[in-house]
Amino acid sequence: MPASRRDFLRTSAAYAAGFAGLRSLVHPSLARGDALLGAIGYGELTPDPSGLLDLPAGFSYRVVSRTGDAMDDGLLVSASPDGMATFAGPDGLTIVVRNHETKPGDAGPFGENYERLDKIALDRLFDDGAGRTPGVAGTTTFVYDTKRQRVVKQFQSLAGTERNCAGGPTPWGSWVTCEETTDTPGNLLDASDDFTLVKEHGYCFEVPATAEPRLADPTPLVAMGRMRHEAIAVDPRSGAVYETEDLDESGIYRYLPDQPGKLVAGGQLQALAIRGQHALDTRNWESHAVSVGDRFEVDWVDLDHPESPDNDLRVRAFAAGAARFARGEGMWYVGEDQTANSEGAIYFACTSGGIKRIGQIWKYTPSRSEGQPGERSEPGVLELFLEPNDSRLIENADNLTVAPWGDLVVCEDRQGDVVRLVGVTPTGQCYTLAHNHVQGEFAGATFSPDGSTLFVNLQxxxxxxxxxxxWRG
Known part of the structure; x- marks a missing residue:
């Protein structure tokens, strides 16, 4: 963020007090109303007659895909849609790649009794479930016409995986999808003995963004680590891939590919450490270790054996001095042309971080020599960007993206009568973009390449x- 933000936070107590007072009025309740932030938001929300989604005046929504919809490949749209990203398609169309955080027993692509399993070759599944009960998560892709606001086609694009939660787009036109599980054969969580696994889970997979129906090669990116993955983001300058992990005590990771742009070719997995502070606990749970605006120089700790059969990457990372985070979730690269300064940055949410355990948002600014020997003398910098500790502002930030006008758009991951999409300005002000009334999380917010359409899941x-x-911008 611009230096002026830090100056305000650190040098103007009067401003800080007044700003805190303003923020306490931004959301006087979880009912409607953002009038005080009309200048930075979109004004008061209008109640939806259908009771699904409240939006500002002048905005509208349409449901474009539902669990159980028949797709063009003869399979069905799975339950629990989660992380997404968009890509420019042919003839001005938009390609949307979408995760499904489903587990065995949930509604999947093959039907309730796997009656549609014959529509797919078993060798295109990562885990075929011994030919009986393959993984029902993976990704679907739909092609969207933003001018006519309609789906052109949709199809399964990765199959046989479990709990595909979030992920992230790459600069070379693919989606990296992440399994949020470390299930193994004989140790299947949240399902009965009627389901079979034949492979270990907990990996990332790369899915090409294509408008033509086809399944991605289900090859796990083993060198990126086996863990309860959440999201990734790629720095296009260095090719480094950053990863979050969804546990109460988790690490933040970096993957340096041996060949930038070819993730499957191998590389080095590392964990983020704060220079000079061994295993710093950033969660602010037991003690207030980090304040908003604090900036830390970063080192990266090498991690061997990324396949982690004992699911101990974070344990080994902490022992080596890596920092602790609280449920790392959504992550997004904000480009140089999308910020108020000349540097790109990685933003990520820690859903249960903060004194009140209702979330933090962090900003990592890579070194100009990221992943190279020169970063030792000019390290990347980590900053606590937002920790509101006020549920009226934002509660349990999860997936996030960057809007065309430069603000973050953050999905709340919680239950309640009203759950929000929240905009966050580069100076840390929060405003509401939408309320849903399905008593569940928003997920996968992402804008079309032409900036006209915000896609989001009601999981x-x-x-x-x-x-x-x-929309602005």
Whole structure:
């Protein structure tokens, strides 16, 4: 963020007190109303007659995909849509790659009794479940016409994986999808003995963004680590890939590919450490170790044996001095042309971080020599960007993306009568973009390449919606 933000935070007590007072009025309740932030947000929300999604005046939504919809390949849209990203397609169309955080027993692509399993070759599944009960998560892709606001086609694009939660787009036109599980054969969580696994889970997979129906090669990116993955982001300058882990005590990771752009070719996995502070606990749970605006120089700790059969990457990382985070979740690269300064950055959410355990958002600015010997003398910098500790502002930040006008758009991951999409300005001000009334999380917020359409999932309801209106920028 611009230096002016830090100056305000550190040198103007009067401003800070007044700003805190303003923030306490931003969301006087979880009911409607953002009038005080009309200048930075989109004004008061209008109640939806259908009781699904409240939006600002002038905005509208349509449900474009639902769990159980028949797709063009004869398979069905799986339940629990989660992380997504968009890509420019042919003829001005938009390609959307979408995760499904499903587990064995959930509604999947093959039907309730796997009656559609014959529509797919078993060798295109990562885990075929011994030919009986393959993984029902993976990814689907839909092609969208933003001018006509309609789906052109949709199809399964990765199959046989479990609990594909978030992920991230790459600069070379693919989606990296992440399994949020470390299930193994004989140790299957949240399912009965009727389900079979034949492979270990907990990996990332790369899915090409294509408008033509086909399944991605289900090759796990083993060198990126086996863990309860959440999201990734790629620094296009260095090719480094950053990863979050969804546990109460988790690490933040970096993967340096041997060949930038070819993740499957191998590389070095590392964990983030704060220079001069061994195993710093950033969660602020037991003690207030980090304040908003604090900046830390970063070192990276090498991790061997990324396949981690004992699921101990974070344990080994902490022993080597890596920092502790609270449920790392959404992560997104914000480019140089999308910020108020000349540097790109990685933003990521820690869903249960902070004194009140309702979330933090962090910013990592890579070194100009990221992943190279020169970064030792000019390290990357980590900053606590936001820790509101006020549920009226934002509660349990999860997936996030960057809007065309430069703000973050953050999905709340919680239950309640009203759950929000929240905008966050580069100076840390929060405003509400939408409320859902399905009593479950928003997930996968992402804008179309032309900036006209915000796609987001209502995970519990199994819906993907497209939101349009007078967006800025």
């Amino acid at each position: 519990t309801a199994g819906m993907t919606v497209a939101i349009t209106g007078p």
